[in-house]
Amino acid sequence: MKGQGRDYDACLLLDVAGHTFGFDLGAVKAVMPYHEPTPVPFQDRAVFGGLLYRGVFMGVAGFGRLVGMDCRTDTEKAVIAVIETGGCLLGLVADSSRGVVRNMSGLEEVRVLGKVEGPLVKMAVKAGTVTVNVVDTDALTDAFADILESAR
Amino acid sequence: MRVGIAHKFIFGFILIIAAVVGTEFLVSMIDFPEWAKGVVPTLAAVIVGLSLGYLYSNRLSKNVAHLLKATESMAEGDLTHKIEISERSVTDEFDDLGYAINRMRGSLHGVISQIFTAANELAVSTETLSASTQEMKVSGEQIRSSMEDVAKGVGHQKESVNEVAILIHSLGAGLETINAACQEAAVRAREAMRKSEEGGQTARRTFEDLEDAVAQLEGGVRAFVAFSESIQEIHRFAEIISNISRQTNLLALNAAIEATKAGEEGKGFAVVADEIRRLADNSERSAEQISAMLGKLGEENRRVRGMVETSVARVTEGRRKLKDAEESLREINAIVDKNADGMSRIPSLVESQVKSSRDVERLVMRIGEVAEANAAAAFEVTATVQHQTAAMHEIAGGAVKISNVAEDLHRRVVRFRLGETV
Numbered sequence: 200m201k202g203q204g205r206d207y208d209a210c211l212l213l214d215v216a217g218h219t220f221g222f223d224l225g226a227v228k229a230v231m232p233y234h235e236p237t238p239v240p241f242q243d244r245a246v247f248g249g250l251l252y253r254g255v256f257m258g259v260a261g262f263g264r265l266v267g268m269d270c271r272t273d274t275e276k277a278v279i280a281v282i283e284t285g286g287c288l289l290g291l292v293a294d295s296s297r298g299v300v301r302n303m304s305g306l307e308e309v310r311v312l313g314k315v316e317g318p319l320v321k322m323a324v325k326a327g328t329v330t331v332n333v334v335d336t337d338a339l340t341d342a343f344a345d346i347l348e349s350a351r
Numbered sequence: 352m353r354v355g356i357a358h359k360f361i362f363g364f365i366l367i368i369a370a371v372v373g374t375e376f377l378v379s380m381i382d383f384p385e386w387a388k389g390v391v392p393t394l395a396a397v398i399v400g401l402s403l404g405y406l407y408s409n410r411l412s413k414n415v416a417h418l419l420k421a422t423e424s425m426a427e428g429d430l431t432h433k434i435e436i437s438e439r440s441v442t443d444e445f446d447d448l449g450y451a452i453n454r455m456r457g458s459l460h461g462v463i464s465q466i467f468t469a470a471n472e473l474a475v476s477t478e479t480l481s482a483s484t485q486e487m488k489v490s491g492e493q494i495r496s497s498m499e500d501v502a503k504g505v506g507h508q509k510e511s512v513n514e515v516a517i518l519i520h521s522l523g524a525g526l527e528t529i530n531a532a533c534q535e536a537a538v539r540a541r542e543a544m545r546k547s548e549e550g551g552q553t554a555r556r557t558f559e560d561l562e563d564a565v566a567q568l569e570g571g572v573r574a575f576v577a578f579s580e581s582i583q584e585i586h587r588f589a590e591i592i593s594n595i596s597r598q599t600n601l602l603a604l605n606a607a608i609e610a611t612k613a614g615e616e617g618k619g620f621a622v623v624a625d626e627i628r629r630l631a632d633n634s635e636r637s638a639e640q641i642s643a644m645l646g647k648l649g650e651e652n653r654r655v656r657g658m659v660e661t662s663v664a665r666v667t668e669g670r671r672k673l674k675d676a677e678e679s680l681r682e683i684n685a686i687v688d689k690n691a692d693g694m695s696r697i698p699s700l701v702e703s704q705v706k707s708s709r710d711v712e713r714l715v716m717r718i719g720e721v722a723e724a725n726a727a728a729a730f731e732v733t734a735t736v737q738h739q740t741a742a743m744h745e746i747a748g749g750a751v752k753i754s755n756v757a758e759d760l761h762r763r764v765v766r767f768r769l770g771e772t773v
Contacts, residue, residue, distance in 0.1 A: 296604055298607070299608060299621075301611065
């Protein structure tokens, strides 16, 4: 798996609406507990607002809403994963974090995707008993940019 | 001077003889023819005789006519006039007869007057008698009717008395039954009183036991409260552990990310980070399990506490009710005691009632006998009244006859004129 020019062959697993999504670890900066972001008016419902991460302002979006699902922020397990794509930081809100999976290339690819389909999911692999929907972080960045652009 | 008729005739005869003798003397004295000497004394005797005869007959005729007139007047009923008798120096039998007729008239006048008065009185009396007998007949009819009513009433009275006697007999029997029931009730009342006292003692003991139970339950509630507070405290600790575990988890996750990014140099650290994360996961799960168990325990504790509190409330309520029940039992005991006392007196009262009812029954029977006698007497009175009514009929008939007789008598008497004396 390739990401930001560095190949870690590992993914961060986040659970959203009962599905597990994998994010290339090269794009993941950190995972932090969910904090209510500062709301930004006149934005898409997927955009929750903005947060300062190590002095840098980043937009925060609900990943579930980006893939057409809902996401829960009312539990203590809710997390915000800080993703860096294209030199921008993006906070993705997920229901919970499942951990890190290494040696992704060795995992069996699932041919038939589950219920989660769309331009943000590039493939699905089987990690043990869990089906991991691997997210295309570049497409994710583009989609977020499009959302921000449409709100402008 | 009284001179009787016979004397008058003797005197006339003497006068005739004297006239004959005197004439013969005169003739002898005077020179009369021989033939005249025999005829003159005879003529003198005839003349004297005729004169005396005429005088006497006239006198007798007048007296007889006078008396005849008076007697005819009396015969015609006129008793008003007396025979006028002139006062003369010489009286005879006609004067006596006039006086006698006058006396007879007076007597007859008196008798007729009395008869008249008596007839009038008799007529009035017979009218009164007739009216009285009529009234008596009417009264007798009324008495007979009333006596028949009385007889009927007495018959009804007798039937009523018999019914009353039966009722009083039944009453006596009922009173005897009541007496038996009262005696049994008195026994049961004493038994109830004894059981009530036992119940009161049991209630007091139960009340004391409930007092202990309430104290223990209240202690249990306090223990539950303390236990609940401890659970809350543990729950808070579990939450803190869970929070720390989550933070540790995220920290380990970030460490694993960094270790992975470090490449070969970070592999060892990545393993450690994974282990830490796993431990954090386990800790969090354990903390969650503890929280869940504490939640269940707290819920169970609340439920049990609620049950215990309900039990305390119920026991307290039961204690209050038991207290009320004890009080009620005490009152019932007093009432039962009073009732038992009253019940024990009832048999003697009922006995006296039974005796009284028997006396009343005897009296009623006697009243029945009296009523029967009254009925018989009423029938006798009715018969007597009927006899009296028949007698009254006869008396009325007799009165009518007497009235007729009185009227006849009055009619007969009224033809006598009695003047103003009647």
